Amino acid sequence: xxxxxxSYGGVQPYIPCGLLRIRIPxxxxxxxxxxxxxxxxxxxxxxxxxxxxxxxxxxxxEVAWALVVxxxxxxxxxxxxxxxxxCGWITPAMAIVVVYLEGFDPGVTRIQALTAVELxxxxxxxxxxxxxxSKKLNTLVPPAIKAGIVLGAGVNAVYARLKEGGALDTxxxxxxAGLIVVFFLMFSQRIRKHMAEHRFLQILGNYSFxxxxxxxxxxxxxxxxxxxxxxxxxxxxxxFGALFATVSPFFIGWPSAELWISAxxxxxxxxxxxxxxxxxxxxxxxxxxxxxxxxxxxxxxxNVICGIRxxxxxxxxxxxxxxxxxSAPYCVAxxxxxxxxxxxxxxxxxxxxxxxxxxxxxxxxxxxxxEASLAASAALLVxxxxxxxxxxxxxxxxxxxxxxxxGIAGMIAGFIIARGGxxxxxAGVVLYLLLxxxxxxxxxxxxxxxxxxxxxxxxxxxxxxxxxxxxxxxxGELQEEEA
Numbered sequence: 130x131x132x133x134x135x136s137y138g139g140v141q142p143y144i145p146c147g148l149l150r151i152r153i154p155x156x157x158x159x160x161x162x163x164x165x166x167x168x169x170x171x172x173x174x175x176x177x178x179x180x181x182x183x184x185x186x187x188x189x190x191e192v193a194w195a196l197v198v199x200x201x202x203x204x205x206x207x208x209x210x211x212x213x214x215x216c217g218w219i220t221p222a223m224a225i226v227v228v229y230l231e232g233f234d235p236g237v238t239r240i241q242a243l244t245a246v247e248l249x250x251x252x253x254x255x256x257x258x259x260x261x262x263s264k265k266l267n268t269l270v271p272p273a274i275k276a277g278i279v280l281g282a283g284v285n286a287v288y289a290r291l292k293e294g295g296a297l298d299t300x301x302x303x304x305x306a307g308l309i310v311v312f313f314l315m316f317s318q319r320i321r322k323h324m325a326e327h328r329f330l331q332i333l334g335n336y337s338f339x340x341x342x343x344x345x346x347x348x349x350x351x352x353x354x355x356x357x358x359x360x361x362x363x364x365x366x367x368x369f370g371a372l373f374a375t376v377s378p379f380f381i382g383w384p385s386a387e388l389w390i391s392a393x394x395x396x397x398x399x400x401x402x403x404x405x406x407x408x409x410x411x412x413x414x415x416x417x418x419x420x421x422x423x424x425x426x427x428x429x430x431x432n433v434i435c436g437i438r439x440x441x442x443x444x445x446x447x448x449x450x451x452x453x454x455x456s457a458p459y460c461v462a463x464x465x466x467x468x469x470x471x472x473x474x475x476x477x478x479x480x481x482x483x484x485x486x487x488x489x490x491x492x493x494x495x496x497x498x499x500e501a502s503l504a505a506s507a508a509l510l511v512x513x514x515x516x517x518x519x520x521x522x523x524x525x526x527x528x529x530x531x532x533x534x535x536g537i538a539g540m541i542a543g544f545i546i547a548r549g550g551x552x553x554x555x556a557g558v559v560l561y562l563l564l565x566x567x568x569x570x571x572x573x574x575x576x577x578x579x580x581x582x583x584x585x586x587x588x589x590x591x592x593x594x595x596x597x598x599x600x601x602x603x604x605g606e607l608q609e610e611e612a
Contacts, residue, residue: 133157140423141477143211148259148430150211154487158208158479164463168488170339171215171459175201175493176502177513178223178450180296183506185227185449186243187235190503192375195367198493200448203438205490208483210434213424214410215463215482217456221279221517222399224286225550226449229395232549237381238388240447245384245392246399247443250451251436253400258432267404268577271570274557276528277541278401281553283521285546286514296507303349303508311341311512316519338458338516345508346501355504365496377445394551399451405524406455407431408584414478415588417464421472459485530576533569537561 133142133156141158144151152158175197182193207216226246230239257263291297297304314320314337324330333340349355374380384392411426418424431454438452463481466474475481492498502509525542529535537560545553565573 135422135477137421138423140425141479146210148427148433150425150430152208152211152479152483154208154483158477158483160487161475161480161484163466163475164481164484165488167336167459167462168485169492169495170336171456171485171489172201172492172495172498173342173502174217174338174456174459174513175489176499176506177509178218178448179503179506180510181223181227181449185230186240186376188375191368192372194499194503195369195372196376196446196448197499198367198490199369199372199446200442200450200452201493202490203441203452204486206434206438208479208486210437211425211427211430212434212454213414213426213478213482214431214454215456215460215485216435216438216452216454217459218450219399219403219406219453220450220513221282221286221521222395222402223450224289224514224517225282225398225545226395226451227289228285228549229392229551230449240376240381241378241384242388242392243447243449244378244443245388246395247439247447247451249389249392249396250399251439251443253396254432254436254439256436257400258429258436261429263404263407263428263432264581267401268574268581270401270577271534271561271565271573272528272530272576273534273537273561273565273573274541274554275401276525276534276538277557278398278545278554279405279521279528280525280538281542281545281550282398282402283518283525284542286521287518288546290511290514296511300349300354300505300508302352303345303354303505304511306348307341307345307508307512308515310344311337311516312519314340315516336458336462338512341512342505342509345512346505349505349508355501355508357501357504359497359500362496364494366494373445376447379444391551394554398550398554403435403451403453406453409457410455410460411588413460413464415592417468417478419468419471422477424478530573533564537564 135141141152143157144153154160179190179193179197182188182196183190186193188196204216206212207214226243229246230242233239233242257266289295314333320330320334324334346355350357378384407428410431411428414424414426435452435454442448442452460482463485464478467478467481525538526535529538537557540560541553541557544556548556562570
């Protein structure tokens, strides 16, 4: 039970700290039992990057495990500092980051290059959040370049994981089982169109990645593709000292000037990709609003918290998936339960999101889960990145405004796949300026401003409607929901 209670229609209690809102478990929010299970499910998702940590960064498996745990522990910054969402990676950016890193010699240089990307991204998040310039910067990026970056990230993710000699050739049955299940449950019209009427199908769809992981584990084990080697240890704490000594710039040295310069386009690409998640987080939350609680969504605070997480990672444990604002499957599931179950089912949104993140972290100390995920890490990464490839392709075609945008986007994606993210971004800007006349450039800028205006207007309308309903409750025109 939470020690502090909110008034009906008010903001969940917190300790003010400038832009941030500090909340402490059992003081400002309580544990929500149903989210314990989803948090433990989320722990499985966190191991999706093990294969990259071991192969691309060259980390020892135990050090890679410690890095996953440390990165996931920073999710707690969300509920601690005032965010009501469940955060995660900037997943589509991971493939671009990996290709960028593989352009350097294995070892310390790759880790330093990743440090540069992460710290530059952190600076962008924090500066844009504190100044409120995030929307303005997004308005300046033409739709063709946004679409090309997103498409390049998505296609590159699929290409990097499915190319010949990769996981699909070495753990074929595990990969195929996971891909078939997750695509059928997450995207197929055969099941999605019936979810609203059937609770069982909702559970299948909302936790599609979990079921895919379970099937993947089982099929890989039965076929002998995954070599499960369980030590018998149940609970174990990683050696964080060894982790920091292996990857932190305080121990291995800071990036050179050349690395800082080469990392900048990658950081910009990651920010462009992440911006869409900031909008998604806010819209999901507004759609889930109830009359009994006012949930503060502040994109500037979201930027700052993402910046803090990336800064801590860059300084102590750089992570190729970076730190983003949204873990879509778990955020959607928690928000839906918050909206549907009422105050008796989940008193505050922070009960649900906080519980999920807390038990995601706890789940990572369950050592058999790590051992199983390590054996299946290559197949897990295939499933994670193929999902992102599909979603990125959908987003790309929504962003492109005309045929010229589509053509430029396709070329940018090709440049990214062939020569990496930095080259792709520069080539995209040059191609855009070469092909588009002044009228097109002005039209794109005006279109971006109009999209932002419509988005802001939509958000304000939802807030006004919510305020009107709360006022009706205060006047007794509507019946209050019992706490």
